[in-house]
Amino acid sequence: MYQRDFMQQAIDQAKMNLTTNEGGPFGCVIVKDGREIAAAHNRVLAGHDATAHGEVEAIRAAGAQLGTHDLSGCELYTSAMPCPMCLSAIIWANIQVVYYGNSAQDAAAIGFRDAAIYDFIDHGLQGDTLTLSQHDRELTLPTFEAYAAQSKQLY
Numbered sequence: 001m002y003q004r005d006f007m008q009q010a011i012d013q014a015k016m017n018l019t020t021n022e023g024g025p026f027g028c029v030i031v032k033d034g035r036e037i038a039a040a041h042n043r044v045l046a047g048h049d050a051t052a053h054g055e056v057e058a059i060r061a062a063g064a065q066l067g068t069h070d071l072s073g074c075e076l077y078t079s080a081m082p083c084p085m086c087l088s089a090i091i092w093a094n095i096q097v098v099y100y101g102n103s104a105q106d107a108a109a110i111g112f113r114d115a116a117i118y119d120f121i122d123h124g125l126q127g128d129t130l131t132l133s134q135h136d137r138e139l140t141l142p143t144f145e146a147y148a149a150q151s152k153q154l155y
């Protein structure tokens with residue numbers, strides 16, 4: 001169930017970047033059983049890491065805290081609608097509840113590209129954003145087949 005206190009903590013994380021300049025104004029908190037597991041903010045600039053969005057940073061911290069990549073049962077509070085990368089990370093982590101504040105359009109209004117990425121996906125991965133093409137599947141597929149044959153862990 002949504003609790004404003006956790007959203008306020010996500011906002012507080014986002015606000016840190018108004019003075020620290022570690023990245024954009026995005027903060028995130030991960031909660032399990034009503035208890036905060038991790039809090040983080042965007043650190044793209046500080047770490048020279050384009051993937052260091054608040055949600056990804058919080059997922060990494062929560063996984064380390066709980067000792068598992070599987071964050072089933074956790075809820076994620078984020079100061080803005082997750083971008084497609086973070087949305088995917090949230091799904092990979094098995095988080096099933098997300099509460100967000102600002103919309104993708106709000107992010108676009110201050111110059112961030114979230115909405116453009118959603119448009120690229122909506123248009124079947126076609127457009128000027130990225131050239132995506134498949135090559136040499138016959139060379140890459142055997143590793144998949146060998147992995148499947150070993151019945152290794154899926155996640």
Ligand SMILES: [Zn+2]
Binds near residue numbers: 055086
């Ligand atoms: Zn993101």
